[in-house]
Amino acid sequence: MxxxxxxxxxxxxxxxxxxxxxxxxxxxxxxxxxxxxxxxxxxxxxxxxxxxxxxxxxxxxxxxxxxxxxxxxxxxxxxxxxxxxxxxxxxxxxxxxxxxxxxxxxxxxxxxxxxxRRPPIAEVTTVLVVADLVLDRVKRTVVRAGQRIDLQPQELKLLEYMMLHAGEVVTRAMLLENVWSFHFDPRTNVIESHMSRLRGKVDRDFPRDLIQTVRGAGYRIDAD
CATH class of the missing domain: 3.40.50.2300 (Response regulator)
Structure with a gap:
């Protein structure tokens, strides 16, 4: 071995x-x-x-x-x-x-x-790919269409969570608990403000928007 x-x-x-x-x-x-x-x-x-x-x-x-x-x-x-x-x-x-x-x-x-001899643990993906967006979970880098995108730590954590659930709707409660570790809703616009900044970096200057708002439900990153 x-x-x-x-x-x-x-x-x-x-x-x-x-x-x-x-x-x-x-x-x-x-x-x-x-x-x-x-x-x-x-x-x-x-x-x-x-x-x-x-x-x-x-x-x-x-x-x-x-x-x-x-x-x-x-x-x-x-x-x-x-x-x-x-x-x-x-x-x-x-x-x-x-x-x-x-x-x-x-x-x-x-x-x-x-x-x-221990039973193998399910493999964990270290590189996430959605369309032309690539997130390296080890190097903590994000690239779209070959262009490096610089994100703040919390923006990177938010994007990582959404990419792990690509194609799925992620709710405000899911984001608060899994990205911010809040087990209650503080009734602030923390998600909205971070999502706005993230969209400005991930989707701006690209022909297709990957991050979508699902009215009345939450957000989704398009996996198609």
Whole structure:
């Protein structure tokens, strides 16, 4: 199986690559969290093995970002940070297992094999496409007809929710709860104002309006 390894220490990295290779696995090794995120979003790996302490973007925030982007590949933290609070923090960040350094080779192999045997989680789409509009949920970018569209964080979250429900009518209550986390209606024009700004960026200067108002019901982004 194919495994992604994030480890910046050369000796440790080479030892793990050799161990996994002798067990018949294919290993892609990287040394930074940024590179780990780039590779992991391909969704081709059976297991991620991540060190928490690497230069630049560390393993913990890298995994958090991957989980937020919908990447559900089983992940094992392999790290010298082995306190109880460290392990709890790692598991809460989205890790499926936690192994402290120094480690026994046989235990690492057993844990990796156990993670790979877990039933697969339904694949989560990381790139949303509606007509000529493309939203990359990992890079947090929006492009329409090849033209980059810059959105504020809440506008991006609003568009993402609508694209996930493309072709469906989304009500005010759905938007308040899922985009703003309001479980009550504050009776403000927050949705209308954000929707107006979003339309101005997504539909302006394009021959076709994708975002539509459904009178008396809510909004819809046209999937046809």
């Amino acid at each position: 194919k495994i992604l390894l994030l480890e910046d220490d050369r000796e440790t990295r080479e030892n793990i690559e050799r161990l996994l290779g002798e067990a018949g696995h294919v290993v892609d090794a990287v040394t930074t969290g940024q590179d780990a995120m780039f590779h992991a979003t391909d969704g081709e790996y059976a297991v991620l093995i991540l060190d928490r302490m690497v230069p630049g973007l560390a393993g913990l925030p890298a995994l958090k970002a991957l989980r937020a982007a919908g990447v559900r590949t089983p992940a094992l933290f392999l790290t010298a940070m082995n306190g109880v609070e460290d392990r709890v923090e790692g598991l809460e960040a989205g890790a499926d297992d936690y192994l402290a350094k120094p480690f026994a080779a046989s235990e690492l192999l057993a844990r990796v094999n156990a993670l790979a």
